[in-house]
Amino acid sequence: MQMLLLRAARSPWLLVACIALYVGFIGPPLISATSTFAVVVGLMLFGLLAAWTYRFLRRVLRHKE
Numbered sequence: 517m518q519m520l521l522l523r524a525a526r527s528p529w530l531l532v533a534c535i536a537l538y539v540g541f542i543g544p545p546l547i548s549a550t551s552t553f554a555v556v557v558g559l560m561l562f563g564l565l566a567a568w569t570y571r572f573l574r575r576v577l578r579h580k581e
Contacts, residue, residue: 531572538565 524530538561546558 525568526572526575528572528576531568534565535569538562 543558543562546554546561549555549558
């Protein structure tokens with residue numbers, strides 16, 4: 517199970533799908549919501565997505581053939 521999660525975290529397609537899902541459907545309603553809790557959750561999801569993107573790109577750019 518842990519290996520499956522690790523493989524999924526390294527998948528560029530899953531990252532692209534999550535970014536598209538956040539930008540297209542989840543992010544705008546959460547960040548522009550009237551509830552403070554919804555805004556905080558939207559910003560936390562954005563932070564997690566940004567951290568995942570940073571780790572992914574750092575691993576890809578440091579990869580030596």
